[in-house]
Amino acid sequence: MNLYDIIGPVMVGPSSSHTAGAVRIGYISGKLLDEPVKSAKILLYGSFLATGTGHGTRKALVAGLLGMKPDDTRIPDSLSIAKEQGISIIFGEAQMKEAHPNSAELILQGVSGKTLEIVGESLGGSRINIARIDGIATNFSGDYPTLVVHNLDQPGHVTEVTSMLAHKSVNIATMQLYRNSRGGEAVMVLECDQEIPRDSIKWLEHLEGIQKVTYLSLL
């Protein structure tokens, strides 16, 4: 925590967790989709569902998806802005077991047809955690450039990714590996200290055994 977590952030009210944190979840989800949103199904859970209307949580999530940050004064108007842009938004209740009380599930489709499913948690303050991507558990804050690679659970994919990062002089801050079953689908999440070049991401996407590459750029 630094001085400007005490005096600050500048944000649209009323709640740092239910409003500012929700904007962050939408913003990071939109960045991960990496193209304009065409349609979004937004499912709320726990306290987000129970008190979301009074806290503007739905408006905040949509604002983030549209690329707004927590201090953007257009947040209260995000639903009509999305409508003007022809984006289809549907809200619902999330069916989750033992999730964090402030959770939202976003099922997104981009203009090119690309899809992405994300579960984001608002932890308090305006800190968030991305807890699930496309059905597999993850754990990252969105504070670093983050690479998410879905691959088949077979030897060598971690080396391919880390060698590429070494080659591009990108330092890894944290790294997590997950899989749904032995030999099944695996996910690696790498938080980095530098941005990863776009062409290196494209290169990864074409490797055999790599199913999907998602990248969070902070630029």
Next chain:
Amino acid sequence: MEMLYHSVRDIVSLSEKYQIPMWQVIMKKDMEERQVTKEETFETMHHMYLSMKQADQEYDKDLVSASKLAGGDGGKIHVYNKAGKNLMGDYASLVMEKAIKMGESNACMKRIVAAPTAGSCGVIPAVFLSYQELFDVAEDKMVEALFLCAGIGEVIAENACIAGASGGCQAEIGSASAMAAAGLAYLQGGDNDMIVNAMTLALKNMLGLTCDPVCGLVEVPCIKRNSAGAVNAVASAQLSLAGIKSAIPADEVIDSMRRIGNDMPKCLKETGEGGLAVTQTAQRLRAYQGLADGEKNTTF
């Protein structure tokens, strides 16, 4: 790091050791921690102050919150204050007015500065902006006082907490009130002792406050409690500047706040399961909380 502190006592000791004001100890620690220049951090803090000013100026008495529980009270207190019927004098009356306005702006999804939280965002701006409006104070001095607030808040966050869910309202409005009292004592020319004592008296007065908001929203009782916290900051600074001392030192009061927060039952820490949140009226209001247009849920 030279300017490392973990308590109010530490800040005072560093101030004495290096013969610099407390606010400079706090600013220098931030410069060391984030590797920024004096100009950069001063600029950032000034931006926070300007954002508070802007939020205050943009108050709209005609706005109503989504729940319809909040809005318009800032306009009422403004009219009353202007009618010359002030019970509390010009300064404290303006402080009350600005605190209510900021709390309402927050509830109505306007842009505010969390200080230390969104729920308590009215306390420090009310005390500071009213002071600058009524007394002739240079902008830089206001920013210096804001550094002081932030440092006090840091120490409270480290040794107790600043979230209602962790420690109840004492952690939010209480912390904001303590921070504002320290800043105000500095603005009025108080020495280190007076600054620390103002902060201590303010926090002590707020110990035990619970977080039991109606319908789980940052509205009832949060908005009016911003005015209570702000006026308490003014009273505490004035007591301290008059030479009145807290019998319990600052860091021990902060420790007490942590203990009280830990001992406080969960139903009174932002869970909506106790206190004001479970009154008959609150339950009736909860039942009326419909979804706004465009926010309808679809079942899948």
